[in-house]
Amino acid sequence: MTFASIRFLYCFAGFLIIYFLVPAKFRRYVLLMGSIAFLAANGIKGAMIAAVFVPVNYFLARKAYNEYDPIISAKRSAALNLIVLCIFKVTGFLPVGASFYIFTYVAYLIDVGRYEIKYENNFIDYANYALFFPRLLMGPIARYKDSREDIKAPKILPENIQYGLESFILGFAMKVILADRLIHLQREVERIGIDCVSTSCAWLVALTFALRLYLDWQSYCLMASGVAKILGFDLPINFNYPHMAKSVSEFYRRWHMTLTSWFKDYIYIPMGGSRKGRIRTVFNILFIWLLTGLWHGITINFILWGLSLGIFVVIEHLGLRKLLDKLHVLPHIYVIFVITVTFALFATEGLNNIALYFGKLFPVNGIEPSMMPGDTIIYLQKFWPYLLGGILCALPYPERILHKYGRKWYGAIILSGVFWVTVYILWKNGNSPFMYMNF
Amino acid sequence: MLKGSKKYLKSMPLTLTIIIGGVLFFIACKTDVIAMPGGEYDYVEEAKADEDISVYDDLTDDSVEESRDEAVANETVYFDDRLSVDDPHNLRGFFSIERYIDEKKKGYTIGEVDEDYFKDALFIGDSRTDGLRLFSPVGEAKYFCKTGLNIIKLMSSDTTVDGKTLKKVLGENKFGKIYIELGVNEGDYYTPRWLEYYSNAVNEIRKLQPDAVICIQAIMYVTEPYGIKWKYCKKENLDEKNEGLKELCDDESVFYIDINEAVVDETGHLNPEYTGDGMHLKAKYYYLWRDYIMQHAIIK
Numbered sequence: 104m105t106f107a108s109i110r111f112l113y114c115f116a117g118f119l120i121i122y123f124l125v126p127a128k129f130r131r132y133v134l135l136m137g138s139i140a141f142l143a144a145n146g147i148k149g150a151m152i153a154a155v156f157v158p159v160n161y162f163l164a165r166k167a168y169n170e171y172d173p174i175i176s177a178k179r180s181a182a183l184n185l186i187v188l189c190i191f192k193v194t195g196f197l198p199v200g201a202s203f204y205i206f207t208y209v210a211y212l213i214d215v216g217r218y219e220i221k222y223e224n225n226f227i228d229y230a231n232y233a234l235f236f237p238r239l240l241m242g243p244i245a246r247y248k249d250s251r252e253d254i255k256a257p258k259i260l261p262e263n264i265q266y267g268l269e270s271f272i273l274g275f276a277m278k279v280i281l282a283d284r285l286i287h288l289q290r291e292v293e294r295i296g297i298d299c300v301s302t303s304c305a306w307l308v309a310l311t312f313a314l315r316l317y318l319d320w321q322s323y324c325l326m327a328s329g330v331a332k333i334l335g336f337d338l339p340i341n342f343n344y345p346h347m348a349k350s351v352s353e354f355y356r357r358w359h360m361t362l363t364s365w366f367k368d369y370i371y372i373p374m375g376g377s378r379k380g381r382i383r384t385v386f387n388i389l390f391i392w393l394l395t396g397l398w399h400g401i402t403i404n405f406i407l408w409g410l411s412l413g414i415f416v417v418i419e420h421l422g423l424r425k426l427l428d429k430l431h432v433l434p435h436i437y438v439i440f441v442i443t444v445t446f447a448l449f450a451t452e453g454l455n456n457i458a459l460y461f462g463k464l465f466p467v468n469g470i471e472p473s474m475m476p477g478d479t480i481i482y483l484q485k486f487w488p489y490l491l492g493g494i495l496c497a498l499p500y501p502e503r504i505l506h507k508y509g510r511k512w513y514g515a516i517i518l519s520g521v522f523w524v525t526v527y528i529l530w531k532n533g534n535s536p537f538m539y540m541n542f
Numbered sequence: 543m544l545k546g547s548k549k550y551l552k553s554m555p556l557t558l559t560i561i562i563g564g565v566l567f568f569i570a571c572k573t574d575v576i577a578m579p580g581g582e583y584d585y586v587e588e589a590k591a592d593e594d595i596s597v598y599d600d601l602t603d604d605s606v607e608e609s610r611d612e613a614v615a616n617e618t619v620y621f622d623d624r625l626s627v628d629d630p631h632n633l634r635g636f637f638s639i640e641r642y643i644d645e646k647k648k649g650y651t652i653g654e655v656d657e658d659y660f661k662d663a664l665f666i667g668d669s670r671t672d673g674l675r676l677f678s679p680v681g682e683a684k685y686f687c688k689t690g691l692n693i694i695k696l697m698s699s700d701t702t703v704d705g706k707t708l709k710k711v712l713g714e715n716k717f718g719k720i721y722i723e724l725g726v727n728e729g730d731y732y733t734p735r736w737l738e739y740y741s742n743a744v745n746e747i748r749k750l751q752p753d754a755v756i757c758i759q760a761i762m763y764v765t766e767p768y769g770i771k772w773k774y775c776k777k778e779n780l781d782e783k784n785e786g787l788k789e790l791c792d793d794e795s796v797f798y799i800d801i802n803e804a805v806v807d808e809t810g811h812l813n814p815e816y817t818g819d820g821m822h823l824k825a826k827y828y829y830l831w832r833d834y835i836m837q838h839a840i841i842k
Binding site for chain 1: 556669825
């Protein structure tokens with residue numbers, strides 16, 4: 104059950120009625136039950152895993168805090184969580200969202216071990232942090248110190264409900280109207296075979312995939328933050344318009360920000376970061392990016408994706424970034440090019456398929472004609488409204504306009520219309536899952 | 543509970559407009575102003591619930607409910623494995639007795655032909671046949687194919703290609719041979735019931751094109767990983783249906799063509815090299831299917 108599903112909409116509506124009607128002191132129990140129900144609706148094995156992880160980590164954090172050397176104890180507990188995650192990934196028995204919530208538990212344990220926070224004594228409050236359903240399946244990875252205040256006293260205010268609905272509707276429309284339509288371009292070309300289309304069509308597919316990945320995930324984050332806001336919680340921002348970046352490093356500082364900061368705070372900085380000389384810095388960067396690739400999947404394409412990005416980040420760190428900062432248009436073209444090419448690795452599995460795809464993108468052995476003449480034009484004619492809409496949504500302006508005019512009556516009527524049209528489209532066409540739920 | 547509703551509604555107009563919009567949406571659906579989308583068609587549950595076996599079902603325009611005894615009495619019989627092979631009523635569902643005797647006298651062989659052979663051919667199928675049409679068209683054959691087409695809805699008036707139902711296409715043309723390749727989309731459908739639909743559809747086609755040779759193509763397999771991921775079309779399901787399709791053919795005017803021989807690997811699944819998504823042939827490999835059809839044509 105994802106946010107962009109009819110089932111979620113009516114279940115959430117029912118949940119909200121109960122959540123708002125119960126006295127404030129019982130709301131934490133209602134929230135916990137709602138989170139458990141949401142988790143179970145996405146796979147009973149996820150609920151069973153959580154039933155073990157949540158109390159175990161609760162007690163491990165309490166134990167670590169009271170140890171003589173809390174950080175050692177916390178690191179052991181964190182390592183245990185990560186070993187279990189690795190076993191899940193290798194065996195394929197990976198509950199939906201495990202990559203995200205296990206990282207959340209690790210962050211909590213390490214922060215307790217470092218005495219940055221005190222462990223949460225109230226089990227219900229801890230469980231609400233650990234299982235908070237808006238961010239359970241696809242993040243963002245929230246730190247306890249940023250969530251504690253809301254868990255103790257959610258800010259249920261009319262302006263938050265309004266803001267939350269605005270964000271939710273934008274994300275909902277982005278997912279159903281844009282992302283779920285753009286997937287068909289990729290599927291149609293996959294069906295024909297990427298090696299059977301023209302080079303320009305292969306580039307169109309690559310660009311569309313990169314755009315769709317962003318739209319898919321950003322739409323989820325908007326819906327998640329919207330749902331959380333309605334419930335009185337603030338979630339950390341996960342995307343800050345990464346396509347406005349002028350370097351790959353900056354792109355990934357704006358993309359999946361909570362994962363990037365997790366790796367920085369819990370792996371990169373403890374390894375020395377950039378404070379132990381140039382060679383060590385290069386190693387640290389490449390290592391972090393290798394881990395980032397492995398987090399997405401233990402297959403060759405994700406490893407290549409991570410390492411290739413690591414190489415670009417290293418090159419920028421060694422001097423390219425200073426040059427990029429001085430230029431205006433070229434850095435954006437460079438970023439779009441690198442991101443598109445590296446995300447092409449995301450879309451393919453196996454070395455053979457990677458070779459085929461890249462052989463089509465970079466036809467060093469000569470350009471082969473397409474088996475469908477005029478394929479690029481055909482697909483552009485079919486998908487241009489969704490591509491244009493997707494590009495617009497990658498800019499900051501739609502969200503700013505939405506929040507500026509959403510609370511005016513005409514804005515509310517338009518948004519409401521968008522919401523119900525999207526519901527109808529979803530009802531008619533069905534929903535496709537979010538891409539990052541696979542991780 | 544939130545107090546001061548008037549004040550709250552003023553500061554969150556979206557809540558009110560969504561509620562009003564929802565009421566309007568509901569009214570519009572109930573009054574058919576908006577066409578209500580159909581629910582997911584649960585083929586398996588529907589088939590299990592429906593224990594009746596009819597000659598025709600409600601999907602055809604002139605559906606006729608006929609009991610088994612009435613069908614035998616009217617000599618409109620169908621495949622019944624309880625009857626012996628020599629029983630004249632065991633006609634495999636396609637002919638009247640007189641027609642059966644006529645057809646028995648005809649002789650056919652299977653061999654290689656050129657593209658001219660397919661001038662009066664019709665190919666019926668789903669997205670895979672559409673791929674055949676686009677990338678390796680078989681001579682000047684006509685096609686009735688589209689993504690998602692299945693045997694259950696094939697004869698329905700709701701199923702159209704380029705605005706025409708199959709009955710209309712069959713009524714407006716005279717075909718010498720009709721090729722059918724359907725089944726992967728309903729891979730997990732209850733097989734006996736699915737074969738009933740298939741048999742009824744062929745019977746309908748037979749009525750409209752009495753002189754055409756009908757070639758039932760095997761349901762093309764998918765790759766092994768695809769079948770693991772999408773269990774409805776795993777090889778075991780398709781094998782069961784293909785075995786049933788073989789039984790529907792009499793090798794006199796209804797033939798079975800095992801197109802999988804052209805495209806499978808050593809494991810018996812669709813060769814991964816030939817496909818981009820695990821189910822459809824890549825554009826440059828449809829010629830394997832086309833060539834197989836041309837090498838296994840029914841020659842009168």
